Amino acid sequence: MKKALFVVAIAFMGLAMAQGKLTVWTHYGGPEVTWLKEQAAKFQKATGTQVEIVEVPFGDIQNKFILGAPQGQAADLIVSIPHDWVGAMASAGVLEPMGKYATSSYISGLNDVAVEALSYRGQLFALPMFAEAVGLIYNKKYVQTPPKTWDEFLKMAQANTSGNRFGFLYNLNDAYFSYGWFTAYGASVFAKNGNTLNTSDVKLGGSPGDKAMSFIKDLRYKYKLVPEGVDYGVADGAFKDGSLAMIMNGPWALGDYKKAKIDFGIAPMPAPPGGSQWKPFVGVQGVAMSAYSKNKIAAANFAKLLVTPESQISLNKAGGRIPVSKAAVAALKNDPVVAGFSAIIASGSPMPNIPEMGKVWGPWGNALSQVTQKPDSNVEAILSNMVSEIQKGISGK
Numbered sequence: 001m002k003k004a005l006f007v008v009a010i011a012f013m014g015l016a017m018a019q020g021k022l023t024v025w026t027h028y029g030g031p032e033v034t035w036l037k038e039q040a041a042k043f044q045k046a047t048g049t050q051v052e053i054v055e056v057p058f059g060d061i062q063n064k065f066i067l068g069a070p071q072g073q074a075a076d077l078i079v080s081i082p083h084d085w086v087g088a089m090a091s092a093g094v095l096e097p098m099g100k101y102a103t104s105s106y107i108s109g110l111n112d113v114a115v116e117a118l119s120y121r122g123q124l125f126a127l128p129m130f131a132e133a134v135g136l137i138y139n140k141k142y143v144q145t146p147p148k149t150w151d152e153f154l155k156m157a158q159a160n161t162s163g164n165r166f167g168f169l170y171n172l173n174d175a176y177f178s179y180g181w182f183t184a185y186g187a188s189v190f191a192k193n194g195n196t197l198n199t200s201d202v203k204l205g206g207s208p209g210d211k212a213m214s215f216i217k218d219l220r221y222k223y224k225l226v227p228e229g230v231d232y233g234v235a236d237g238a239f240k241d242g243s244l245a246m247i248m249n250g251p252w253a254l255g256d257y258k259k260a261k262i263d264f265g266i267a268p269m270p271a272p273p274g275g276s277q278w279k280p281f282v283g284v285q286g287v288a289m290s291a292y293s294k295n296k297i298a299a300a301n302f303a304k305l306l307v308t309p310e311s312q313i314s315l316n317k318a319g320g321r322i323p324v325s326k327a328a329v330a331a332l333k334n335d336p337v338v339a340g341f342s343a344i345i346a347s348g349s350p351m352p353n354i355p356e357m358g359k360v361w362g363p364w365g366n367a368l369s370q371v372t373q374k375p376d377s378n379v380e381a382i383l384s385n386m387v388s389e390i391q392k393g394i395s396g397k
Contacts, residue, residue, distance in 0.1 A: 266340030
């Protein structure tokens with residue numbers, strides 16, 4: 001696969017050398033920006049093309065790029081964009097379709113969910129680099145073998161819930177974290193027509209949504225696992241303090257857990273009672289190119305250097321990112337973090353990358369807060385109102 005990528009790169013090498021400097025915007029810091037600068041130096045040595053790395057705050061990149069690219073005031077490449085930016089940026093016309101620069105062997109060598117995530121209206125708009133999802137992270141001091149069924153999970157969680165110790169915590173009101181419970185009961189954000197999401201058909205309601213919302217409420221009031229007032233910071237802090245047996249969290253948290261010297265393991269969440277497989281949201285990041293770049297061949301070649309299996313492995317070593325290259329995952333099979341999260345990512349589904357998703361998060365989060373606020377909350381009414389608000393937001397009525 002790596003060889004196939006570079007066959008294309010070598011074919012364009014002369015053009016790349018003639019096209020002058022590339023500018024790359026990145027939100028990376030620490031070891032990851034060092035990694036990126038090393039790749040830029042390697043590319044410059046091989047091609048003669050200078051690569052300037054410009055650090056831009058994550059929260060500024062999207063709008064700055066959309067406004068600046070048509071004026072020639074944006075970078076040739078962004079390293080990297082989260083896939084849920086793709087719909088808005090592609091609709092604004094500032095992203096170059098990347099499928100034409102990628103070989104078939106590169107595409108087939110990727111996790112399918114990564115390609116789906118960075119595609120919009122049938123076109124691939126960024127070359128996938130890494131992915132993330134939430135999973136069950138457990139402290140081996142309390143849980144030696146991760147639970148495979150709900151009954152096993154509940155027994156372990158309740159056995160470790162006493163005094164100042166907790167068995168399982170996460171922010172119940174966070175829709176991103178809670179999505180796996182919805183999929184387990186058959187819900188999704190939108191209906192799907194082939195590879196196209198039907199935004200007029202919100203699938204978070206009805207019986208599947210009611211079961212998911214009721215189960216989330218049960219985590220507080222029936223199973224007595226997640227007390228009121230637990231948000232991300234509380235749960236994360238408890239795990240770092242060693243007072244929490246199991247948490248739902250993602251790979252971004254593991255650096256702090258290692259610093260806290262927690263001996264942890266990673267596993268999928270078991271299916272909830274009466275539900276099927278738990279499938280979380282997956283987030284994917286990739287290298288995107290400006291549609292207005294004057295150095296597209298050179299930019300494409302540098303982008304392809306960044307996504308080879310070898311590069312994904314070295315990025316993992318630098319910052320712990322979970323690769324989406326099958327070859328990279330295989331090479332890191334003895335890394336329990338990569339092995340654990342790769343299996344979870346492969347089973348999940350990407351967050352919708354369409355602009356309409358922006359109308360979903362608010363009503364969804366508000367509904368979760370209302371449902372978990374008291375034991376006798378009217379789940380059906382809250383859910384119905386949530387779906388109505390989402391539909392109104394999308395339709396603009």
